[in-house]
Amino acid sequence: MTQLWDFSGGIHPPEHKDVSTARPIRNAGVPDYLILPLQQHIGDPAEAIVEVGERVLKGQKIADVKTGMGVPVHAPTSGVIESIADYPVPHPSGMADRCITLKPDGEDQWCQRSPVKDYRALERDQVLQIIRDAGISGMGGAGFPTNIKLRPPRDRKVSTLILNGAECEPYITADDMTMREKADEVVAGLKIMAWILRPERCVIGIEDNKPEAIAALRKATEGTQTEIAVIPTKYPSGGEKQLIQILTGMEVPSGGIPADIGVMCQNIGTAVAVAQAVFEGTPLISRVVTITGEAVREPGNFEALIGTPIEHLLEQAGINQDTVSRLVLGGPMMGYTLTTEAVPVIKTTNCVIAATATELPAPPSEQPCIRCGQCAEACPMELLPQQLFWHAKATEFEKAEHLNLFDCIECGACSYVCPSSIPLVQYYRFAKGEIRAQQAEQLKADRARERFEARQARLEREQQEKELRRKERAKAAAEAAAKKQAEAEKAAAEGEAVDERAAKSALVEQALARKKAKAEASQPPAPSAQPTPSAPPAEQKPDIEALEKQLTQARSKLETMQGMLDDAKAQQADNVEKLERAVAKNHDRVQRAEEALSEAREKLAAGSTESQPTH
Amino acid sequence: MAFVQQSSPHAHSARPTSRVMLWVLIAALPGLLAQTLFFGWGNLINVVFCVGLAIASEAALLKLRKKPVAFFIKDNTAAVTGLLLGLSLPQFAPWWVSAVAVISAIVVAKQLYGGLGSNPFNPAMVGYALVLVSFPVAMTTNWAEPAMLWDGAPGFGETLATIASGQQTALDGWTMATPLDEYKHKINTHTAAEVLNHPTFGAGIAKGWEWVNAAFLAGGLLLIGLRIISWHIPAGFLGGLIVMSVAFGSNADLYTPLSLHLLAGGTMLGAFFIATDPVSAATSHQGKLIYGAGIGILIYLIRTWGNYPDAVAFSVLLMNFAVPFIDHYTPPRTYGHHKARRGVPGSQG
Numbered sequence: 001m002t003q004l005w006d007f008s009g010g011i012h013p014p015e016h017k018d019v020s021t022a023r024p025i026r027n028a029g030v031p032d033y034l035i036l037p038l039q040q041h042i043g044d045p046a047e048a049i050v051e052v053g054e055r056v057l058k059g060q061k062i063a064d065v066k067t068g069m070g071v072p073v074h075a076p077t078s079g080v081i082e083s084i085a086d087y088p089v090p091h092p093s094g095m096a097d098r099c100i101t102l103k104p105d106g107e108d109q110w111c112q113r114s115p116v117k118d119y120r121a122l123e124r125d126q127v128l129q130i131i132r133d134a135g136i137s138g139m140g141g142a143g144f145p146t147n148i149k150l151r152p153p154r155d156r157k158v159s160t161l162i163l164n165g166a167e168c169e170p171y172i173t174a175d176d177m178t179m180r181e182k183a184d185e186v187v188a189g190l191k192i193m194a195w196i197l198r199p200e201r202c203v204i205g206i207e208d209n210k211p212e213a214i215a216a217l218r219k220a221t222e223g224t225q226t227e228i229a230v231i232p233t234k235y236p237s238g239g240e241k242q243l244i245q246i247l248t249g250m251e252v253p254s255g256g257i258p259a260d261i262g263v264m265c266q267n268i269g270t271a272v273a274v275a276q277a278v279f280e281g282t283p284l285i286s287r288v289v290t291i292t293g294e295a296v297r298e299p300g301n302f303e304a305l306i307g308t309p310i311e312h313l314l315e316q317a318g319i320n321q322d323t324v325s326r327l328v329l330g331g332p333m334m335g336y337t338l339t340t341e342a343v344p345v346i347k348t349t350n351c352v353i354a355a356t357a358t359e360l361p362a363p364p365s366e367q368p369c370i371r372c373g374q375c376a377e378a379c380p381m382e383l384l385p386q387q388l389f390w391h392a393k394a395t396e397f398e399k400a401e402h403l404n405l406f407d408c409i410e411c412g413a414c415s416y417v418c419p420s421s422i423p424l425v426q427y428y429r430f431a432k433g434e435i436r437a438q439q440a441e442q443l444k445a446d447r448a449r450e451r452f453e454a455r456q457a458r459l460e461r462e463q464q465e466k467e468l469r470r471k472e473r474a475k476a477a478a479e480a481a482a483k484k485q486a487e488a489e490k491a492a493a494e495g496e497a498v499d500e501r502a503a504k505s506a507l508v509e510q511a512l513a514r515k516k517a518k519a520e521a522s523q524p525p526a527p528s529a530q531p532t533p534s535a536p537p538a539e540q541k542p543d544i545e546a547l548e549k550q551l552t553q554a555r556s557k558l559e560t561m562q563g564m565l566d567d568a569k570a571q572q573a574d575n576v577e578k579l580e581r582a583v584a585k586n587h588d589r590v591q592r593a594e595e596a597l598s599e600a601r602e603k604l605a606a607g608s609t610e611s612q613p614t615h
Numbered sequence: 616m617a618f619v620q621q622s623s624p625h626a627h628s629a630r631p632t633s634r635v636m637l638w639v640l641i642a643a644l645p646g647l648l649a650q651t652l653f654f655g656w657g658n659l660i661n662v663v664f665c666v667g668l669a670i671a672s673e674a675a676l677l678k679l680r681k682k683p684v685a686f687f688i689k690d691n692t693a694a695v696t697g698l699l700l701g702l703s704l705p706q707f708a709p710w711w712v713s714a715v716a717v718i719s720a721i722v723v724a725k726q727l728y729g730g731l732g733s734n735p736f737n738p739a740m741v742g743y744a745l746v747l748v749s750f751p752v753a754m755t756t757n758w759a760e761p762a763m764l765w766d767g768a769p770g771f772g773e774t775l776a777t778i779a780s781g782q783q784t785a786l787d788g789w790t791m792a793t794p795l796d797e798y799k800h801k802i803n804t805h806t807a808a809e810v811l812n813h814p815t816f817g818a819g820i821a822k823g824w825e826w827v828n829a830a831f832l833a834g835g836l837l838l839i840g841l842r843i844i845s846w847h848i849p850a851g852f853l854g855g856l857i858v859m860s861v862a863f864g865s866n867a868d869l870y871t872p873l874s875l876h877l878l879a880g881g882t883m884l885g886a887f888f889i890a891t892d893p894v895s896a897a898t899s900h901q902g903k904l905i906y907g908a909g910i911g912i913l914i915y916l917i918r919t920w921g922n923y924p925d926a927v928a929f930s931v932l933l934m935n936f937a938v939p940f941i942d943h944y945t946p947p948r949t950y951g952h953h954k955a956r957r958g959v960p961g962s963q964g
Binding site: 255333380 | 630730894
């Protein structure tokens with residue numbers, strides 16, 4: 001007899017499980033179209049690797065995750081890719097996400113499969129690769145890629161492997177029926193996972209309200225070391241942390257994972273998928289879904305292709321459109337309501353409840369908390385739901401976090417028992433969301449501060465560089481000025497204007513004059529080009545260069561000023577006007593420099609054309 | 616069609632506050648029955664009057680506070696406050712004493728603090744303590760002589776007339792000192808055997824009172840069985856009282872014996888019906904034990920060394936003061952944590 005521990009709290013809601021266990025698992029068949037979301041797992045979304053209009057075979061990979069964490073998606077039947085677009089997907093928000101729609105051709109033609117007879121002959125990594133390529137992610141709820149989960153870090157040796165057959169949520173019987181009808185496959189999958197992990201202990205935990213499943217598994221595990229642990233029915237015994245506590249007496253550390261204490265939990269459906277992937281080469285293209293509730297005439301479990309619209313399953317179960325008031329995906333404790341029955345079955349879809357208004361009535365109006373403490377008695381995580389509620393309501397998030405808000409598993413036990421009908425879980429979700437938003441905001445603010453500081457540093461650096469350049473320029477200018485002085489004196493002697501522009505044109509003219517003079521001088525066929533001492537040809541070049549340099553400097557200054565102006569404008573600084581004036585001034589300067597340069601070039605060009613033939 | 620959109624969970628247990636309070640009312644009936652059988656009509660009349668007045672004052676205040684009257688009256692909490700006062704007040708307390716107690720309980724202690732769920736003090740005990748210190752004569756001389764309803768107790772009409780007349784004290788022949796009062800004041804000068812000769816004790820432990828306490832104990836156990844209240848507060852309460860009595864007052868010639876402590880006063884009513892008012896009590900299991908034990912210890916201290924023969928009201932109120940403090944230091948250890956996180960963020964309380 002396996003030793004069991006109890007977890008604190010818990011509730012006993014009406015089970016409603018009999019309604020969907022009366023019939024064997026039915027095959028839901030092939031619907032008119034299949035909608036396959038590219039993200040059915042935790043991690044990065046898969047990318048389509050097929051084209052619209054392409055024909056695909058059953059089991060063919062149609063989307064995969066190239067980089068990052070994730071698993072591929074496969075065609076559940078043969079057919080033609082109709083579209084790759086956004087469709088409503090199962091999500092509490094009712095959002096739409098990228099999906100591949102497949103129009104089945106009715107032939108159900110398989111692609112090439114490669115079953116493995118003796119996986120023990122393979123390397124463990126090869127088996128993990130088979131599991132990954134079969135697109136298997138946890139089928140219990142979160143959808144974590146199974147191959148990654150099965151390879152815990154080296155320092156986290158898994159000594160206890162738990163198969164979670166508790167299925168504690170009311171209504172849901174998908175795992176129960178799977179264990180009853182596919183016990184051998186469940187055990188085969190468990191064996192493969194055990195072979196990969198080599199744990200010391202293998203346990204299947206089942207609530208005592210499933211005698212048929214217990215009997216089937218007992219038979220299937222006869223002669224093996226796998227323990228069948230029959231645990232008392234109490235919600236949420238199937239919560240990962242609670243089941244670990246029941247079966248091992250250990251607690252998963254807050255913020256940690258089960259592997260931290262040498263435990264791993266796997267889902268019943270996942271075990272079946274692993275067995276099928278290895279022994280049949282069949283990827284995860286279908287799963288068992290419970291369709292139940294008082295608004296369906298023939299509740300039961302269906303083997304449904306992934307991508308089957310919920311609508312199709314509801315029809316098969318005999319939905320009564322007049323009485324259905326709410327559709328719950330998952331169980332009544334943790335499931336979420338659907339806005340439309342057009343969403344598809346995905347790898348994590350275990351149950352749809354089509355409830356009538358009397359079956360799941362709207363809760364009575366919220367009354368004041370009377371501090372009765374029943375929530376704390378029911379809480380399986382030993383939190384203080386009441387205090388968390390006050391702090392969430394008062395938006396005192398720091399205090400809520402201090403009281404371990406983030407350890408809440410949102411099982412809903414507190415809301416279930418609350419005599420004042422306070423939607424406690426909703427308050428906690430709100431608080432968690434707000435805290436996450438605040439953290440994101442804080443991160444953003446930190447980044448902005450870093451950016452600002454980096455920018456300040458850059459500006460300072462630029463300022464220093466500019467200063468350096470300015471000094472260099474000043475030096476150059478001083479030299480140029482000395483030169484200009486000499487020229488200007490000459491020009492002054494000729495009665496020319498001494499303003500900058502005139503000086504420039506004077507310079508240019510002088511240069512041209514010199515060139516002309518030189519050209520004239522070299523006119524005579526005398527081979528010895530006697531350099532005129534007053535105007536050596538080497539001197540022409542520096543003038544153009546100086547002008548060019550002047551222009552670039554003016555331009556760069558203008559750019560800097562413009563940049564500063566833009567920044568100032570963005571920050572609405574009070575020096576905008578000043579900067580605008582400076583920019584305008586610099587603009588003029590650039591223009592002048594450009595004019596001067598082009599003038600000089602023209603003249604030079606004219607001069608050189610004139611002198612060309614002589615060279 | 617449009618489906619109902621709602622946040623999980625979608626299922627709820629069907630035991631609203633109104634039902635919880637109704638169970639409290641029902642569980643108190645055996646005690647009320649015992650009181651009526653052994654002490655006459657006084658408690659029953661008080662209960663009816665107090666419950667009626669409590670509901671009326673609650674309605675008036677809700678109206679003044681512009682709150683939905685019917686919605687809040689239906690929660691039955693005002694009725695429970697009225698019931699507790701009716702059960703606790705002396706049988707022949709004049710009507711205005713009861714009225715002052717009820718009105719101060721509902722108007723001041725409950726509604727002025729923000730109504731249901733917001734009152735730091737037990738409303739019924741605020742009302743009781745107020746009239747106890749304000750009208751000591753009316754509150755100590757109007758306890759009925761234990762006499763079977765059909766055998767010597769004043770009739771319904773006479774009792775009603777006495778209460779309605781508003782006179783400070785009822786007829787001398789109808790009333791008698793309570794066992795706790797009698798013992799406390801006589802034991803200084805008499806032996807235990809002499810004190811117990813007084814007719815208020817009868818043949819058993821305390822005539823009538825023992826049955827009343829037994830009935831409240833039974834009602835209380837029913838509430839625990841129904842998980843309306845947890846066992847922690849009554850256990851702490853009775854445990855504290857017993858430990859104190861055993862430790863300090865085992866000599867019956869000097870101190871009131873344990874049997875009287877448990878079965879003669881308002882002990883069982885206090886332990887199961889008054890101290891367990893969730894709004895003004897501590898919240899965690901550990902906190903509830905401490906809170907209950909504090910009340911039990913204070914009751915012993917006041918009864919033994921204080922001026923009052925009984926002390927449920929004062930003890931409960933004193934421990935109400937301590938509730939935030941207790942809550943602050945007794946959070947449970949959350950799953951996956953090494954130890955409980957006490958105090959407030961940032962401090963290592």
